[in-house]
Amino acid sequence: MEQSIDIFSKERDLVYNWISSVIQEEYKNSIMQKMILPLFANKGKKLRPLMAVYIYRMLMGEDRDNDKLKSLCAAIEISHNASLIVDDIFDKDTMRRGEESFYVKFGTFAALSGAYNLSAFVFDLATRTENSRIVREIGRAGSALSSALFMSKDLLSNNILSKEHFMDILYRKTTSLFEASTKSSALLATDDDKMVDIASEFGKCYGDAYQLRDDVLGIVGSINDLGKLPNSDIENRFQSLITIYAMEMATEDDNRILRSFYLNKKDEDIEVIRSILVRSGAVDKVIDETIRIRDRGLELLENFKDSISKIKLTKLLMLINFDTIRNYN
Numbered sequence: 001m002e003q004s005i006d007i008f009s010k011e012r013d014l015v016y017n018w019i020s021s022v023i024q025e026e027y028k029n030s031i032m033q034k035m036i037l038p039l040f041a042n043k044g045k046k047l048r049p050l051m052a053v054y055i056y057r058m059l060m061g062e063d064r065d066n067d068k069l070k071s072l073c074a075a076i077e078i079s080h081n082a083s084l085i086v087d088d089i090f091d092k093d094t095m096r097r098g099e100e101s102f103y104v105k106f107g108t109f110a111a112l113s114g115a116y117n118l119s120a121f122v123f124d125l126a127t128r129t130e131n132s133r134i135v136r137e138i139g140r141a142g143s144a145l146s147s148a149l150f151m152s153k154d155l156l157s158n159n160i161l162s163k164e165h166f167m168d169i170l171y172r173k174t175t176s177l178f179e180a181s182t183k184s185s186a187l188l189a190t191d192d193d194k195m196v197d198i199a200s201e202f203g204k205c206y207g208d209a210y211q212l213r214d215d216v217l218g219i220v221g222s223i224n225d226l227g228k229l230p231n232s233d234i235e236n237r238f239q240s241l242i243t244i245y246a247m248e249m250a251t252e253d254d255n256r257i258l259r260s261f262y263l264n265k266k267d268e269d270i271e272v273i274r275s276i277l278v279r280s281g282a283v284d285k286v287i288d289e290t291i292r293i294r295d296r297g298l299e300l301l302e303n304f305k306d307s308i309s310k311i312k313l314t315k316l317l318m319l320i321n322f323d324t325i326r327n328y329n
Contacts, residue, residue, distance in 0.1 A: 049073035144176035175207030246282035
């Protein structure tokens with residue numbers, strides 16, 4: 001989701017500097033700092049704190065940043081990366097952002113220890129906003145993220161997941177932190193509950209659309225799209241909204257193969273499974289659903305006054321597209 005000209009680089013650099021400073025202050029010259037700090041290098045998109053910055057500025061005015069926003073953005077991005085460390089272990093993903101995953105570099109024990117340590121630090125940072133509602137939102141997102149790891153085992157179920165159950169897992173795993181980012185930023189900027197609710201719904205729309213797009217790319221994307229090896233979701237037999245729809249829409253013969261592969265764990269060529277998911281129409285259906293959710297996000301942005309941050313947030317949302325995979329069939 002990068003552009004050739006990165007219009008978000010100024011804010012991304014700002015967020016990186018904020019995170020770098022709080023980590024260096026917290027961990028000083030410890031071995032933990034040397035292991036953790038590269039996680040937040042500028043290769044990451046920093047989407048969640050970027051959205052927090054833009055929401056805050058849309059409500060408060062450009063360049064109105066402060067130490068409380070700094071603490072909030074650091075808490076959000078650190079929480080996200082802590083969850084990624086654990087996710088990669090669970091998903092057996094050996095690459096992250098084009099490099100070896102944390103657990104591959106340092107071992108599973110170090111990865112789990114680091115993730116727990118970072119998660120605890122998140123709450124320290126949240127309290128620095130001096131807003132109990134923000135602390136509560138960060139806590140809820142953290143609770144959702146931790147429960148997602150347990151619930152993600154259901155993606156390997158021997159039964160077909162319902163759409164509702166899958167979307168609940170998606171919310172906990174991805175959307176909850178996007179929602180916490182935009183809602184917390186609005187809480188920091190305004191006492192207007194209506195605008196807080198709009199910001200919250202915007203974060204939810206973005207999170208849902210972002211993860212659904214990622215699921216599509218996991219089927220028909222490339223390593224350049226994902227930053228990690230494609231087909232890992234198929235290889236791991238993870239159910240998704242695509243597989244749920246495919247088992248509703250596929251022909252009888254194709255459905256039999258999908259059920260055998262996903263539910264009975266029978267071996268099958270990965271390309272055969274990918275082809276069935278595509279020709280069933282399930283990929284197209286999820287693409288359409290993703291765009292619908294994204295467009296709802298665009299509608300919500302119309303409630304904010306025009307500003308540079310609104311333009312950038314709109315462009316960030318419009319990066320949720322499928323331009324790079326139009327000819328995947």
